[in-house]
Every structure is written in structure tokens, then in C-alpha cells.
Amino acid sequence: MKFLTALALVLFAVAPAFAQDGAAPVATVTVMMKTVVESPGPVGAEEPVTPFEDDSIRAVVKCEGGRLTKRVILVLDVSGSMRAENRIGRAIQVLKHVMGQPVDDLEVAVITFSSNMERWVGVPEPKADPPVPYGWARLPSATALRAAEMWVATRVSSGTEPNDALKAAIKEARDEVSIVFITDGDFAGDSCVEAFREAQKVRKAAGRAEAPVLVYGVGTGADKRDCLATIGKEGGIGFWVDKEPAAATVVPRRFP
Numbered sequence: 001m002k003f004l005t006a007l008a009l010v011l012f013a014v015a016p017a018f019a020q021d022g023a024a025p026v027a028t029v030t031v032m033m034k035t036v037v038e039s040p041g042p043v044g045a046e047e048p049v050t051p052f053e054d055d056s057i058r059a060v061v062k063c064e065g066g067r068l069t070k071r072v073i074l075v076l077d078v079s080g081s082m083r084a085e086n087r088i089g090r091a092i093q094v095l096k097h098v099m100g101q102p103v104d105d106l107e108v109a110v111i112t113f114s115s116n117m118e119r120w121v122g123v124p125e126p127k128a129d130p131p132v133p134y135g136w137a138r139l140p141s142a143t144a145l146r147a148a149e150m151w152v153a154t155r156v157s158s159g160t161e162p163n164d165a166l167k168a169a170i171k172e173a174r175d176e177v178s179i180v181f182i183t184d185g186d187f188a189g190d191s192c193v194e195a196f197r198e199a200q201k202v203r204k205a206a207g208r209a210e211a212p213v214l215v216y217g218v219g220t221g222a223d224k225r226d227c228l229a230t231i232g233k234e235g236g237i238g239f240w241v242d243k244e245p246a247a248a249t250v251v252p253r254r255f256p
Contacts, residue, residue: 006014006136006238057242061229066237069176071107072098073169076152077183077218079114079160084184087218090242091182092152098180099137099145106139107132111149111169115159117206119168120151133174160187163195170199171209181231184219190227194235210236217241 074095082088101106110120123144125132137144163185169179200210213235215228220229223241232239 005159051132057240058212059238060190060217060223061215061232061239063233063236063238065092066214066235067178067213068105068180068212068237069178070105071109071174071177073109073111073172073177073179074098075162075165075169075179075181076110076112077114077160077162078112078152079184080158080162081184081186081188081219082156085219087184088153090218092149094151094180094182095152096145099139099141099148102140104140107136108139108144108148109136109169109172110240111165112152112155113160113165114157114164115153116157117161118155119163120148123147151247162187162192162239166192167195167199170196170213172211173206175208177208178214178237179235180214180216181228181235182212182216182218183222183228185217185222185225185228186219190230193227193230196231201214212236215239 066206076091076095078088078091082091095110112118112120119135122135123132123137123141124134125138128138132138137148139145160183162181166179166181169177169181196213203210213231214237215226215232215235217223217225217239218241229239
């Protein structure tokens with residue numbers, strides 16, 4: 001039976017289910033090395049389903065009903081501070097989990113930011129039906145996953161300027177786009193909130209629905225950034241962090 005799995009973020013978690021046109025979302029639980037399908041019914045119809053069940057992940061902001069679409073843009077912080085506490089490693093694991101979902105025709109794009117913004121070229125398929133544009137990759141694809149992972153791993157640089165990357169992702173000229181924003185929050189000021197709001201207004205002015213946004217904070221102190229909590233809340237999917245950010249430098253992590 002064809003179904004859409006949830007986004008498993010980093011630590012064997014339960015995540016918001018991908019929306020499928022005309023069908024109820026399917027809640028899944030990734031436990032260690034296996035995936036268990038819980039229920040094909042509507043989320044919340046009988047028992048509440050929380051986005052994360054793992055004890056080492058906690059919600060700073062929870063949002064009911066938020067869903068990622070089948071076009072997901074990952075906005076990844078690759079600034080110098082991401083070298084600490086294996087933050088860039090955990091950010092890459094988020095990327096791998098999103099791109100590893102067994103969802104037919106899921107499309108993923110990757111934008112990184114440090115002192116400047118860069119976009120992965122993706123795996124364009126202009127002659128496919130439907131075509132995949134430049135900067136996107138259709139999944140599942142082991143080739144695209146390896147290429148994206150290697151590209152991100154070589155991008156770590158100095159400076160942290162998230163605004164342009166966040167705006168570019170939200171303003172993407174495609175329908176049904178959602179964002180996964182991954183950062184340690186180690187940047188000055190809260191202007192990213194205004195950048196986020198401005199970009200959503202541009203989407204609406206172009207006749208497109210606002211882009212759902214999930215924020216994932218890595219590293220010590222990320223949970224203290226009110227700007228990330230605001231974006232997670234207004235983005236409709238929430239803001240999640242590691243409960244013990246430094247643990248990954250000591251305790252080995254296994255991922256499916």
C-alpha cells in the first residue's frame with residue numbers, strides 16, 4: 001500500500017506527516033532501525049499524535065495540524081559556529097532523513113547560508129514528466145542524496161546571515177512549497193523574523209499559499225532564540241531542539 005511517511009528528524013523521531021492530496025495523513029514512528037505505521041486515520045481523531053516522541057528531542061513551540069508538503073526546501077546553517085558540538089553533522093542528518101523518505105515524487109531543494117547564500121544545483125530533469133527544474137531533485141534517489149550530502153559537507157564557512165536564504169526559499173516560484181530551517185541561532189539580531197514575514201507576503205501577493213516552516217535548532221543556546229520560536233510558530237509547524245545539545249560530541253548516534 002502506498003503511503004507517505006513522516007519527517008524523521010535526527011533522533012529516531014516521530015514527525016509531521018507529509019500531506020497527500022485527497023488522503024488522510026499517515027502517522028509513522030521511527031524507532032531505532034525500523035518504521036512502524038500507526039494509523040491511516042486523521043491525526044488527532046482518536047489519540048493525540050505529537051511530532052516527536054524521542055526523549056532527547058523537545059519542542060520549544062508546538063503547532064497543531066502543521067504539515068510539510070511534497071516540495072521541501074532545506075535551509076541549512078553552515079557558518080563557522082556549526083563546527084561546534086557536531087552541529088553540522090546533525091544538520092546533515094536532518095537532510096538525509098528528509099531525502100531518504102520513501103515518498104513517490106517528493107522534491108527537495110537545499111540552500112545553505114553563512115556569510116552568503118548558496119543553492120545546490122539539484123538533479124534537474126527537464127525532459128521528465130513532470131519536469132524537475134534546476135535546483136531541485138526528485139526522490140527517492142540514492143544518487144541525489146549522496147550528492148546533496150557531499151555538497152553540504154564542503155560548505156562550512158564563516159559568518160551567519162540567514163535572511164537572504166530564508167527569503168529565497170519562501171519566495172520560491174512554485175506552489176505547495178514548505179521549509180525546514182536548520183540553525184544554531186548563533187547570529188546577531190532578530191531580523192530573520194521580518195525577513196520571514198516579508199517573504200510570506202511576497203508569496204501571497206503572487207497568488208500562492210504561505211509556505212509552512214519547521215524550525216530545528218542545533219547546539220547549546222538555540223532554544224533561547226525567540227526569533228526561531230516566532231518563525232516556528234508563525235510558520236505553522238513548530239520549533240524543535242535537542243534536549244542535551246552537547247551530548248552528540250560524547251555519545252555516538254545511530255541513524256536508520
